Amino acid sequence: MEIVGHNAFSFLNSKAVVKQIVQQCAGLPLAVVTVAGSLKGSVNVDEWEIALEELRECTKGSTSDGIFKRLKFSYDRLNDTRLQNCLLYCALFPEDRLIKRDSLIEYLKAEEIIEEKNTRQFQIKKGLKLNSIPDEEYWKDDVVKVSLMYNNVTDIPPSIIQSPKCLTLFTLLLCKNPLHIVSDHFFLYMTGLHVLDLSYTKIKKLPESVSDLVNLTVLLLKRCEDLKNVPSLAKLKGLRKLDFFGAGINEVPQGMEMLVKLRYLDFRSSRLKFMPDGVLCKLCNLQYLSLMCHSYTPRIKVEELAYFRKLETFHVLIDDIYNFTKYARFVEKGGLTNYKLLEVPSIGVRGDNIVSLGECNLSERILLPEDVDDLFIYHCDINARDL
Structure with missing residues (x-):
């Protein structure tokens, strides 16, 4: 009922037809679900009866391969x-x-x-x-x-x-x-x-x-913790997703600036230490960028943010508290749906739209994004009136 919808029983003798279809599925739950899915929303009795006849025909004489034939029937009807x-x-x-x-x-x-x-x-x-x-x-x-x-x-x-x-x-x-x-x-x-x-x-x-x-x-290297050496990626100009989450890599692969179609770049929990100038600004089609690395989170220049016109998710370690306001303004103007702005590495915070400030001087007024969900401040010299 949940799959085919309550309207399936609105026509005459519908329950009898449905019962026969279930019987033809030989009591196999997966077959019942897939066949029901192929008939979802149909209230035409002729369509159900035709489906029943086709199901009988395709499973005629089947024994060991019965479930395959029933699933193929559903597969073919997906259209x-x-x-x-x-x-x-x-x-x-x-x-x-x-x-x-x-x-x-x-x-x-x-x-x-x-x-x-x-x-x-x-x-x-x-x-x-x-x-x-x-x-x-x-x-x-x-x-x-x-x-x-x-x-x-x-x-x-x-x-x-x-x-x-x-x-x-x-x-x-x-x-x-x-x-x-x-x-x-x-x-x-x-x-x-x-x-x-x-x-x-x-x-x-x-x-x-x-x-x-x-x-x-797509090149996925998630949790390859022993990975140290990656050859040149310069020829992979069609690459759209590059995932180094949790990988052991400690430097940017050669030729990464050539990946101009890249949409997704993840260095979270990796051991990347340094992001060369002029690499990220070439990746102007990025929609997801995370540089929240293991303990050496590479810092990027605020000026390079201007190239990210399509960015939706942004996780970064801020180079210093004096540039924080620039990052906050970018977050607001860029229309990001998810961001993490951290002033110290390895903070381990979870969630969306997070700002974390630690071990810094907050005696000067700073700007916070209007849609920040969580704000963490610890071990800071702080003047609450300047927030």
């Missing part, structure tokens, strides 16, 4: 390539793990889910406790998405596999593996790759062949 791709994408995740909504949306946004109906292959070996990646026969020419997440793969040395020839590969998910070595040439023939996720691995060095992934739009 929307984007929705069909959403359903297919869920198959990349382990069946015994909860799929986080935000994680799924992140991947779907990365791929834009605007593709023609795809008959090429998905290769899925997630959560199987594999100790090594599959051999070369696995990496076929027509593969477009590969998921090896949640396994026990520790290395990808040249001796196991040279350079898989997967020119059509669009998505590669290697996250959640204890991976610490990847051959420098592993990505050499994956030039069509758009999404690469190496998050939550133990890699110390990003392979040199990543530098030539010219079609890459």
Whole structure:
């Protein structure tokens, strides 16, 4: 009822038709939910009866593959390539793990889910406790998405596999593996790759062949705490999302100023120490920027903020209290939806629209953004009348 809507029972004999459809689903909850979803909002008895007949036809004589045929029936009735791709994408995740909504949306946004109906292959070996990646026969020419997440793969040395020839590969998910070595040439023939996720691995060095992934739009390196070396990113001019959250990187990768299409840049909890002048001002399309690093949060010049016309989320450590008012004015004029202005690193505050001031002299009047939600002041010389 919650899925198909109460209007589904407004036509004559509707309950009988619905009951027969449920019976054709063989009591499989997933099949019932997906078929019901495909008929949501329909109050035309003919449409329901046609759906029942099609369901009977497609499951006729089915035994072991019954659930597949019932799900395919629902898939075909979605009549929307984007929705069909959403359903297919869920198959990349382990069946015994909860799929986080935000994680799924992140991947779907990365791929834009605007593709023609795809008959090429998905290769899925997630959560199987594999100790090594599959051999070369696995990496076929027509593969477009590969998921090896949640396994026990520790290395990808040249001796196991040279350079898989997967020119059509669009998505590669290697996250959640204890991976610490990847051959420098592993990505050499994956030039069509758009999404690469190496998050939550133990890699110390990003392979040199990543530098030539010219079609890459998303590079996720979250919680790669041992990562120290990243090759030049100068050729990745189509990159839109670059995530170093919690990574061990301590300097800006070479060529980052060339990433002019970048929308999302996250250095939160990383070990970045310094942001070279003239890099951020080239990234004028940024919508999300976080420089709240581990303990060496790089300071940026207030003058560079003028280039961020599209910025929505901004997390930064202020270089000194005298520039605080300039940052506050930028926040108000820029129309940000989320900001954190911290005067000291490693404060550990959570939430949106936060200002935190510590160990500074507040004897002079300062300006606070009008929409600040939380204000933290500690160990400061303060004159409350000047706030």
